[in-house]
Amino acid sequence: MRNVSRLFPLLPGIAMLTGCNHASQKNNGQNVQKPNIIYIFADDLGIGDLSCYGASKVSTPNIDRLAGQGVQFTNAYATSATSTPSRFGLLTGMYPWRQENTGIAPGNSELIIDTACVTMADMLKDAGYATGAVGKWHLGLGPKGGTDFNNQISPNAQSIGFDYEFIIPATVDRVPCVFVENGRVVNLDPNDPITVSYDHKVGDWPTGEENPELVKLKPSQGHNNTIINGIPRIGWMTGGKSALWQDEDIADIITDKARNFIASHQEEPFFLYMGTQDVHVPRIPHPRFAGKSGLGTRGDVILQLDWTIGEIMHTLDSLNIADNTILIFTSDNGPVIDDGYQDYAYENLNGHTPMGIYRGGKYSAYEAGTRIPFIIRWPAKIQPSKQQALFSQIDTYASLASLLNQPLRKGAAPDSQEHLDVLLGKNNTGREYVVQQNLNNTLAIVKGQWKYIEPSDGPAIEFWTKMELGNDKQPQLYDLSSDPSEKTNVAKSHPEIVKELSALLESVKEE
Ligand code: NG6
Numbered sequence: 001m002r003n004v005s006r007l008f009p010l011l012p013g014i015a016m017l018t019g020c021n022h023a024s025q026k027n028n029g030q031n032v033q034k035p036n037i038i039y040i041f042a043d044d045l046g047i048g049d050l051s052c053y054g055a056s057k058v059s060t061p062n063i064d065r066l067a068g069q070g071v072q073f074t075n076a077y078a079t080s081a082t083s084t085p086s087r088f089g090l091l092t093g094m095y096p097w098r099q100e101n102t103g104i105a106p107g108n109s110e111l112i113i114d115t116a117c118v119t120m121a122d123m124l125k126d127a128g129y130a131t132g133a134v135g136k137w138h139l140g141l142g143p144k145g146g147t148d149f150n151n152q153i154s155p156n157a158q159s160i161g162f163d164y165e166f167i168i169p170a171t172v173d174r175v176p177c178v179f180v181e182n183g184r185v186v187n188l189d190p191n192d193p194i195t196v197s198y199d200h201k202v203g204d205w206p207t208g209e210e211n212p213e214l215v216k217l218k219p220s221q222g223h224n225n226t227i228i229n230g231i232p233r234i235g236w237m238t239g240g241k242s243a244l245w246q247d248e249d250i251a252d253i254i255t256d257k258a259r260n261f262i263a264s265h266q267e268e269p270f271f272l273y274m275g276t277q278d279v280h281v282p283r284i285p286h287p288r289f290a291g292k293s294g295l296g297t298r299g300d301v302i303l304q305l306d307w308t309i310g311e312i313m314h315t316l317d318s319l320n321i322a323d324n325t326i327l328i329f330t331s332d333n334g335p336v337i338d339d340g341y342q343d344y345a346y347e348n349l350n351g352h353t354p355m356g357i358y359r360g361g362k363y364s365a366y367e368a369g370t371r372i373p374f375i376i377r378w379p380a381k382i383q384p385s386k387q388q389a390l391f392s393q394i395d396t397y398a399s400l401a402s403l404l405n406q407p408l409r410k411g412a413a414p415d416s417q418e419h420l421d422v423l424l425g426k427n428n429t430g431r432e433y434v435v436q437q438n439l440n441n442t443l444a445i446v447k448g449q450w451k452y453i454e455p456s457d458g459p460a461i462e463f464w465t466k467m468e469l470g471n472d473k474q475p476q477l478y479d480l481s482s483d484p485s486e487k488t489n490v491a492k493s494h495p496e497i498v499k500e501l502s503a504l505l506e507s508v509k510e511e
């Protein structure tokens with residue numbers, strides 16, 4: 001009996017007799033229902049970007065309210081310092097560096113999660129959940145050889161456990177600038193088919209390189225291919241004019257889709273995976289947020305993101321399901337200031353510190369690369385608290401499976417550890433260690449007070465953003481208890497710790 005669990009022992013027999021996988025929320029009463037689960041991945045949001053984490057130059061009242069009602073983590077990590085591997089790690093429960101082809105995906109990438117893989121969405125479907133993916137995807141779509149955007153796209157998110165998808169295929173700075181709903185490009189005119197390339201120009205639409213005078217937001221690095229809505233993107237596209245999104249409306253559209261998904265599944269347990277495009281470049285706020293933060297567009301899209309979270313919370317309140325909904329809010333990787341457009345993000349920082357006290361940022365093996373904000377709220381079961389235990393997003397999968405008493409299918413989620421009590425703030429003995437991955441697949445490991453970064457031939461500095469990547473030919477060791485900002489490499493004075501942590505990291509690699 002899949003539905004019977006230690007937390008939900010009172011599921012009425014009738015649900016079982018009818019063979020119904022879904023415990024009806026309204027009929028069963030709040031104390032016996034499986035909780036709804038909403039997982040929101042913000043994009044490139046830093047641990048210093050939220051007022052509940054100490055930001056004083058920007059105010060995020062909705063996320064602060066969430067944190068005040070939930071468990072707020074200070075030592076939680078994404079698996080990776082960029083989007084694609086981080087999302088892969090969460091949904092598969094497997095370290096992305098175990099699989100080729102999990103780096104930052106182009107907009108026409110094939111689906112990089114094998115359809116045979118039992119994803120977190122599959123697991124939740126097994127547990128009787130209605131599942132949906134809304135917003136930023138960035139895990140590829142379609143077969144090997146890439147995506148054909150003009151026909152039913154298969155495989156898609158529905159092939160790896162999601163009943164419903166409404167997604168941005170890659171990132172907002174990559175073509176094609178269209179939404180895909182259940183395998184179909186939304187509003188596509190079949191007489192105006194889409195062509196996409198990441199090797200060469202296709203069609204005759206202007207590019208940033210050839211027609212810089214047509215650009216309303218200039219690139220600072222890369223981002224000089226096809227111009228869509230005045231913004232030069234990564235990659236070339238032509239066709240699909242009626243399907244192109246308006247950047248200012250993306251937050252409204254995906255929030256609306258998320259709201260609809262929640263409302264239409266309010267009677268059954270649901271899992272909503274939502275990726276916001278905020279605060280990734282190009283940062284294009286809706287006019288109602290433009291200029292409102294005083295920190296330029298990066299600050300404005302933080303306000304927009306906070307609004308989005310508020311809308312999700314209001315939706316739950318208005319449907320009277322907030323109490324038994326687990327709402328997780330986090331970020332796919334750390335922050336970056338100038339990520340490729342001349343949006344004056346540095347000039348407008350005004351003392352704001354997206355990285356908090358941490359070194360590095362997006363792309364980096366240093367702490368700000370993967371140490372992210374992480375908040376979980378579940379009013380029915382969780383007391384508000386601060387959580388200092390070590391936690392990795394990769395453990396979400398096994399921890400939720402344990403919560404639901406849902407056995408993991410054979411081979412599923414090999415790297416995901418069960419830390420349910422940590423996730424729920426009931427226990428502060430976290431993971432023994434956390435593994436971090438930078439842009440160049442250099443790995444680092446945090447254990448107790450120590451942080452070890454393996455030697456790497458990779459560049460010290462990321463070419464475009466000048467971000468410190470944390471790559472060094474020498475082993476690095478930092479004492480995070482006295483030096484959380486990783487200023488002093490103490491590897492030479494603690495060879496025994498270097499030895500222990502490098503051996504531990506090697507053993508994790510070999511698992
Ligand atoms: C980089 C892009 C950056 C961003 C990143 C992916 C350039 C110069 N930089 O290659 O703008 O798109 O890829 O970000 O093109 S992520 O958060 O989706 O991983």
Ligand code: CA
Nearest residue numbers: 043044083332
């Ligand atoms: Ca990201």
